[in-house]
Amino acid sequence: MPQLVTTIAGIREKIAAARAAGKNVGLVPTMGALHEGHISLVREARKECGCVVVSIFVNPAQFGAGEDFDKYPRPLEKDVQLCDEAGADLIFAPSAGEMYPEGFATFVEPDKPLAAKLCGAGRPGHFRGVDTVVLKLLNICTPDAAYFGQKDYQQSVVIRRMVADLNLGTQVVVCATVREKDGLAMSSRNAYLNPQERTQAVCLYEALLDAKTAIETEKITDAALVKKRMADIIDKVPAARIDYIEIVDPESLAPLEELSGKVVAVLAVFLGPARLIDNMILNAP
Ligand code: PAF
Numbered sequence: 001m002p003q004l005v006t007t008i009a010g011i012r013e014k015i016a017a018a019r020a021a022g023k024n025v026g027l028v029p030t031m032g033a034l035h036e037g038h039i040s041l042v043r044e045a046r047k048e049c050g051c052v053v054v055s056i057f058v059n060p061a062q063f064g065a066g067e068d069f070d071k072y073p074r075p076l077e078k079d080v081q082l083c084d085e086a087g088a089d090l091i092f093a094p095s096a097g098e099m100y101p102e103g104f105a106t107f108v109e110p111d112k113p114l115a116a117k118l119c120g121a122g123r124p125g126h127f128r129g130v131d132t133v134v135l136k137l138l139n140i141c142t143p144d145a146a147y148f149g150q151k152d153y154q155q156s157v158v159i160r161r162m163v164a165d166l167n168l169g170t171q172v173v174v175c176a177t178v179r180e181k182d183g184l185a186m187s188s189r190n191a192y193l194n195p196q197e198r199t200q201a202v203c204l205y206e207a208l209l210d211a212k213t214a215i216e217t218e219k220i221t222d223a224a225l226v227k228k229r230m231a232d233i234i235d236k237v238p239a240a241r242i243d244y245i246e247i248v249d250p251e252s253l254a255p256l257e258e259l260s261g262k263v264v265a266v267l268a269v270f271l272g273p274a275r276l277i278d279n280m281i282l283n284a285p
Helices: 008-020 036-048 076-086 126-141 153-165 188-192 195-200 203-217 223-235
Strands: 003-005 025-030 051-056 090-092 145-149 171-175 240-248 261-271 274-284
Touching: 003 008, 008 025, 008 051, 008 090, 008 126, 025 036, 025 126, 036 051, 036 076, 036 145, 036 171, 051 076, 051 126, 076 090, 090 126, 126 145, 126 153, 145 153, 153 171, 153 261, 188 274, 203 223, 203 240, 203 261, 203 274, 223 240, 223 261
Parallel strands: 003 090, 025 051, 025 145, 051 090, 145 171
Antiparallel strands: 240 261, 261 274
């Protein structure tokens, strides 16, 4: 069983002991409610690191007012079990008070061009909360490598940028999205969907597959045309409401009009009580 540690001093001590034993350290930052996507990150870390730490912390700083902070699932016992099966050594599960004690007053603010569009447009302050907690976790655990899922594409770009801009020594590893059998990207928030919504949620993946066909097979380079086709697929599901559909530059996240080279199709869709996101990296002509 991995050791469950709840204090910053405690996790620092365990990691120092692992380092003293000559082990390199891999961190998988999560908010818990672990699924196969998280587990694939733990497995990847396990392959590359002598000491694998999974952090489980539902970070209040990245939720806006009226978002799902309170109802976010927190099945800690099951998460510990899954971490054990995936081969984690340590679980760091601090309280909010441990991470944000009385008087906490310093945040990391990613610049607007990266953080104020796409998910950041509908969730102002979200990436400020993500960068802040990730920087804290990197400072606490000092990992050689930290593992994130491609499903949160914008998050991975924002974090990579922060790690480069602030000269953090950690290698950021972004792992492929893990999907359900029908193609729905695994997400802790899929648990909010009722059976009918769960079936309909495949529309995000279908829209991305259509973008792949349009761009890679039909060689369409007009982004507006591809986005219209994607929107038509989502709109066939009456309960679905598009938050955004974009085709962006993989590094700057700038929305593209004329497509060439590597591009990323990204979308966010409200479905019932959930807001689902997904993306696909595509090769335009
Ligand atoms: O992707 C997540 O689960 C969270 O945004 C992260 C990176 C653990 C920060 O709270």
